[in-house]
Amino acid sequence: xxxxxxxLIGLAMGLNLLALGSSRLPTVISVLSAQGxxxxxxxxxxxxIDWRVAAVAxxxxxxxxxxxxxxxxxxxxxxxxxxEIEPVIGYVPSLLLGAGGTIAAVALAxxxxxxxxxxxxxxxxxxxxxxLTGFVLLIGRVKAxxxxxxxxxxxxxxxxxxxxxxxxxxxxxxxxxxxxxxxGVFVIGIIVDRIQRAFDxxxxxxxxxxxx
Amino acid sequence: MNxxxxxxxxxxxxxLLPPLLPGLINKVKAWVAGRRGPPVFQLYxxxxxxxxxxxxxxxxxxxxFVVGPAVAWVAxxxxxxxxxLGPAKAALxxxxxxxxxxxxxxxxxxxxxxxxxxxxxxxxxxxxAREVSYAVLAEAAIIAGVLSxxxxxxxxxxxxxxxxxxxxxxxxxxxxxxxxxxxxxCRVPFDDPNTHLELTMIHEAMVLDHSGPPLAVILHGxxxxxxxxxxxxxxxxxxxxxxxxxxxxxxxxxxxxxxVESLLARLAFRRVPLLLTTAxxxxxxxxxxxxxxxxA
Numbered sequence: 001x002x003x004x005x006x007x008l009i010g011l012a013m014g015l016n017l018l019a020l021g022s023s024r025l026p027t028v029i030s031v032l033s034a035q036g037x038x039x040x041x042x043x044x045x046x047x048x049i050d051w052r053v054a055a056v057a058x059x060x061x062x063x064x065x066x067x068x069x070x071x072x073x074x075x076x077x078x079x080x081x082x083x084e085i086e087p088v089i090g091y092v093p094s095l096l097l098g099a100g101g102t103i104a105a106v107a108l109a110x111x112x113x114x115x116x117x118x119x120x121x122x123x124x125x126x127x128x129x130x131x132l133t134g135f136v137l138l139i140g141r142v143k144a145x146x147x148x149x150x151x152x153x154x155x156x157x158x159x160x161x162x163x164x165x166x167x168x169x170x171x172x173x174x175x176x177x178x179x180x181x182x183x184g185v186f187v188i189g190i191i192v193d194r195i196q197r198a199f200d201x202x203x204x205x206x207x208x209x210x211x212x
Numbered sequence: 213m214n215x216x217x218x219x220x221x222x223x224x225x226x227x228l229l230p231p232l233l234p235g236l237i238n239k240v241k242a243w244v245a246g247r248r249g250p251p252v253f254q255l256y257x258x259x260x261x262x263x264x265x266x267x268x269x270x271x272x273x274x275x276x277f278v279v280g281p282a283v284a285w286v287a288x289x290x291x292x293x294x295x296x297l298g299p300a301k302a303a304l305x306x307x308x309x310x311x312x313x314x315x316x317x318x319x320x321x322x323x324x325x326x327x328x329x330x331x332x333x334x335x336x337x338x339x340x341a342r343e344v345s346y347a348v349l350a351e352a353a354i355i356a357g358v359l360s361x362x363x364x365x366x367x368x369x370x371x372x373x374x375x376x377x378x379x380x381x382x383x384x385x386x387x388x389x390x391x392x393x394x395x396x397x398c399r400v401p402f403d404d405p406n407t408h409l410e411l412t413m414i415h416e417a418m419v420l421d422h423s424g425p426p427l428a429v430i431l432h433g434x435x436x437x438x439x440x441x442x443x444x445x446x447x448x449x450x451x452x453x454x455x456x457x458x459x460x461x462x463x464x465x466x467x468x469x470x471x472v473e474s475l476l477a478r479l480a481f482r483r484v485p486l487l488l489t490t491a492x493x494x495x496x497x498x499x500x501x502x503x504x505x506x507x508a
Contacts, residue, residue, distance in 0.1 A: 102497075
């Protein structure tokens with residue numbers, strides 16, 4: 001069980017790096033979708049399956065794997081951009097930052113006083129690495145949609161942390177977060193459209209000056 | 213006496229077999245494109261033809277123009293002799309020979325670039341600059357890959373290092389080393405061996421002014437390098453038990469190169485560092501997995 005879970009978390013960490021290294025927004029959104037599905041499958045491996053776990057897993061796969069990416073693709077189409085042209089942090093540096101962050105996360109997780117059942121698992125390093133990846137994307141990209149992707153990857157990291165407590169909280173919190181995130185992305189889709197209409201571009205650097 | 217005979221035999225293998233690989237790659241490419249393609253032995257014919265021709269020397273060049281390719285060829289052949297061939301181990305093997313191999317490859321590259329700069333031609337300088345700037349990144353990847361094998365097996369001798377499979381990180385290492393193979397041998401996503409436009413060449417631009425036997429030596433050296441990397445990739449990833457398995461692995465690598473070359477376009481120059489960094493990171497994660505013992 002642990003082996004398969006680690007494989008999935010490793011896959012999610014690899015997808016993080018793919019998101020950092022690619023300049024095309026459709027690729028980043030597909031990466032996000034794949035990562036959401038991988039994350040949604042994890043509870044099924046961790047707990048014996050009853051209908052509640054299955055329902056939350058199905059909701060996560062549907063929400064993170066299909067609904068949110070679909071909304072992002074629509075926002076992207078409405079804004080008519082599909083590429084991040086000049087990021088603040090270039091692709092090679094952000095890839096190296098992500099790789100360094102992943103290695104640091106693995107090393108750090110070794111030093112943390114974890115519960116014995118979590119020591120062999122990649123959950124904590126995977127969560128830390130995803131949060132770091134999300135931060136790099138949030139800081140390093142200028143287009144609003146890429147920043148949303150960064151925020152969602154960060155949220156995926158938080159979700160991985162939440163899986164540590166799966167035996168205590170029975171997924172109720174995850175279900176709530178999923179709902180919040182979906183509504184959040186829905187709102188962001190509208191905001192992206194507004195930014196596009198007001199400024200003719202999604203470059204968030206243009207939003208820094210306040211004007212009447 | 214036996215040892216000398218064995219070394220001579222291996223030398224013969226490394227001299228005779230490598231020019232087959234570019235021919236096979238071209239066959240794969242022709243097959244994908246639906247053409248008949250040049251014969252598999254085309255490079256042998258080319259080498260024979262070049263060997264008979266005379267040398268045209270610019271009156272600007274120093275002897276380095278001829279010495280460079282020769283030293284590069286000898287260095288590549290030396291690296292090849294240190295490479296174990298499956299169950300038939302390497303001709304020479306000692307602790308730390310992997311470092312020697314890396315330095316021999318670097319020496320070969322240095323000598324080719326040096327000979328290219330000798331003529332003072334702008335194109336050759338450009339080619340040399342590109343070759344060495346990509347090599348910086350490719351070398352980081354190959355060192356990380358070799359280090360992961362070394363950590364995995366706890367030795368620094370190529371023969372013992374390549375014997376078992378690469379363990380948990382094998383897939384990562386395979387992907388990383390394959391990208392390095394493409395970059396080091398100037399295959400498609402990095403450089404197009406069929407290009408006739410000097411501005412887009414890398415390796416070809418360095419050898420534009422060479423002719424006759426020096427050019428033959430350069431071409432033969434390039435094919436040795438291709439075979440060297442194919443063998444390295446096969447043995448690093450799979451536990452090769454027999455010579456047939458090794459040959460099969462090399463053939464699969466050649467098929468992969470041919471398919472990549474048929475299906476991909478070459479990358480824009482500014483995107484090349486990204487791909488090489490990816491190779492480095494793949495090898496780095498293989499190293500991480502070897503170091504942390506599979507679980508992390």
